[in-house]
Amino acid sequence: MLSVVDRGPPPTCPNPFNLAEEVLSAGAVTPDRIALQILRASGAERWSYARLIAAVRGTGGGLLAMGLQPGDRVLMRLGNGVAFPILFLGAIAAGLVPVPTSAQLTAAEITSMATKVNPQLIVVEPGIALPDHPAPVLDVDALRKMQDGPPCDWDHGDSERLAYVIFTSGSSGSARPVAHAHRAVRARRMMWDGWYGLRPDDRLLHAGAFNWTYTLGTGLLDPWAIGATALVPAAGVDHAAIPLLMKRFDATIIAGAPGVFRQILRGPGPFALPQLRHGLSAGEKLPDTTRKAWEDATGTPIHEALGMSEISTFVSSSPTCPAPPGTTGYAQPGRRIAVLGPEGEPVPRGTPGVLAVDRSDPGLFLGYLDDAQETAARFSGRWFLTGDTVRMDDDGAITYLGREDDMMNAGGFRVSPAEVEQALAQHPGVAEVAVAEVRVNDAATVIGAFYTGPVALPEGELAAFAAERLARYKQPRIYRHVAELPRGPNNKILRRVLRMAEARNPS
16 A cells, blocks of 8 residues: 545635635634733733734734735734734735744844845834844834724735745754745644644643744634634743643643643643643654653643644644554645655655655645745655655554654664654653764764753763664764753754764764
């Protein structure tokens, strides 16, 4: 049997269409319901759907009153506050194209990005780096004043037109601007049952940066599109305090990257959370040790998903279809996926290959902005190539093996970094671990393991631990204790940084 799965037709998208109107349509029917709560230890800032919709449309009207035209790009330099989603949706409501970016980026980094998207307006909060770009700048105070202004009409048009641009994490090099259509929000409905188990009465808490598609979509757009409540920890809230906020504000679902769950578990709790049904994890591979620790502490499962900026998530575990042990899960309903070999054809099940998504998927990006050549390079016939190396089991379950560019070569064997990391993470002295293929001389490379923990461990102890769990060719030859693992703005481990650092400073 070949590694191809077709889960039936995806949701259709009507025309004319507006992404922001779609996100807020359920809330328009229940205007007094709470759409958003910004959580603090002392209480919460509450936004009803009526207030949120008025602020979004007022912002859209204010931007148009400045002279912006539909299709103009708005570079967002905002922190993790309510102004972020209001500007994002307000721009889309008016037919403008928002470009969310991480508040952590330096002036040099954001200048490079601004050059790629050429915005007609930059919106900024104090203390956040601005690019060297001639576009006019609007401060956040002026933006907030727009919220009470005359509302814009919903800008209706073809669902295939450009809605927003978001940058990839840059984990494999330079960040790329990903262009998404208005239809992308309709495609997200495949996640509601295929991953979240999302209901209108849910109170979903997401602890992540809004510029990340995972947080923006899972934490805000999807709860609002179904008429649920989004819970967001206020800026400065420590992850250790999240369980208390979850209990106080009756969170039913929590979403975050694996690192968020690890940091929560290091805190004091409380971990008895009577309203919590499950957690959602994406962004990088969830270690089995973290999953088990969470389940033991809370009595609830974590459902993992595979996704990327170009399509969001499409393979996942879910409450109705849990992933078999060791796997990530299954293609979501409405998806068509395959695992391809070097020739671009589906491989037999059980054979590693590159995970691919049918190019007709409505959640798939329009392309990399103004870069047709780079866009074309990501396709092979009918398939979009994700760059993830996976294996499809006989029942269709997907096992994640690593990024294609992170896969390691040991004596001619392809080795998954995820497999080696899962084994080493079981050592009680290892807090976090990442492995990479590192060059030791002009002719040879080996597997290197980089780990955090209270103290540096004897290399022989770690080597013996690995020997009990991994075949000889999978075992690291180098072990490095580090203060922290290098991560990008979206908290993903940057293995290329580890490779470069080891090449510069071998010992």
